[in-house]
Amino acid sequence: MNNINCMLNETAKKLVDEITKNLAASKESISSSFGELLSLLIDKLQLSQDKKFVFVLLGKTGVGKSSTVNSLLNQEIAPVGKYDATTMEVQEYEHEINGVKCSIIDTPGLCDDIPEKGNNQKYIELIQNQVKQIDLLWFVTRLDDARVGEDEKKGIQIISEAFTPQVWEHSVIIFTRANKADDYLEELRERTKRIRDEIAKHTGHEVANRIPAVAVDNKSQTTPDGKRWLEELYTQVFITMSQKGAIPFLMATAPRINKTNRDPNWNFYNQSEFKNQDKEDENSEFNANNFIFDSIQKELIKKKIIEVIPALAAAGVTIGAVVGGPIGAAIGGAVGAAVGSIFYFLN
Known part of the structure; x- marks a missing residue:
């Protein structure tokens, strides 16, 4: 050295x-x-x-996880799926951008209502064996969903147990389909509070309330308040991710x-x-x-x-x-x- x-x-x-x-x-x-x-x-x-950065994606299948990552990095790194997850697995997509390596790790099935229920410990061991580095955890959910679903609560629990609650110290909440919200600012406030409250069950409110929330729309440059979301997403991703x-x-x-x-x-x-x-x-x-x-x-x-x-x-x-x-x-x-x-x- x-x-x-x-x-x-x-x-x-x-x-x-x-x-x-x-x-x-x-x-x-x-x-x-x-x-x-x-x-x-x-x-x-x-x-x-020669080092790389690693993003782990958590959220239901079809909420726009891959599309949002691809928008941020301006590369088609994670494939955009068209079908519902049928089993729990870990998928890693490796890529190189401007000569720098990155890994995007998706966890399809972790927040989905799939037949394999009651296997939380199996899921925890699977994730622990395959994910060795997390620079930022993305919790992705739709802004126009009214509540935190039981499947999302399960995903939050499993991730917390697999990597300890400290994993949320380098995390960001991302709400997709921002332009589908009936009352954008009110729904953003309420959905952010509900997600943070659920995470707080594992981390406490001090950590959960520091997690930034960003609303995005992959079909538009701006959110309903007229603000560009890509730069805000970049900023929150960068300032929240690990120093490594x-x-x-x-x-x-x-x-x-x-x-x-x-x-x-x-x-x-x-x-x-x-x-x-x-x-x-x-x-x-x-x-x-x-x-x-x-x-x-x-x-x-x-x-x-x-x-x-x-x-x-x-x-x-x-x-x-x-x-x-x-x-x-x-x-x-x-x-x-x-x-x-x-x-x-x-x-």
Whole structure:
């Protein structure tokens, strides 16, 4: 591990030297403190590049679990099913996004009213044997369902017993079919309370009441109150997930965050990394591939980034997106995109 760290440090220093020369050629400057920060950041991201993030999905079959994950990651990672679950199983879908690995683990049958009743212990052992890492637990349910069903209560109980109630400390409640609600805001408040109350039976209210809830609609950009839900989902997923999974998740999604802040006029700009993504964006009716965060979301994400990379807070440096974008592009790949995104949120 020490040899690997030395190699990464040397790579980071070479990249910083190269970027410094290009900045000088463009009549910009880079301070020694910023150079140290950049070198540290590159090291941290390079060490995280081979790691992965893992999402576990809990909810009835057909509520939109796969569709919502696919919307967030802009990839068809989890297949969208058309039929009801008939047995309890664990399905893992592995994928790579922007050079970063991820696993989406679905638990079909766990929240469904299937014939195999009275086998909770078997289900617990099955999940424990197949799921070794959880960076975020997604509890997905329809907003237009009036109550917490017995099958959903069973799923909450089994997950709590399989991984201890602490699993809910890194979880998010997601309500699908937001536009089907008769009274959107009232139903969102009431459904959130009911789900949290059910989870609180296993965790206590202190933990349950901290679980964020997000309403989504995979057929629309906005919820009935006119707000974009994709950025809110991203924000709550990122700030709630484990520290271990946060950096790989950021690296996987980074090109869609800082993309609009890259300046193609920089002479060391590397466009090849993002050429295919740009073509997709040009063909998109509303440029849905990119995230458009508001100031509150940016601040929450910034706090999480500083939490997982404490040196950013110690450095006390605010870097503009105009600097971050070109520097990230110069580094290239997943690491470069993540550098650019981090500077974007520090702005």
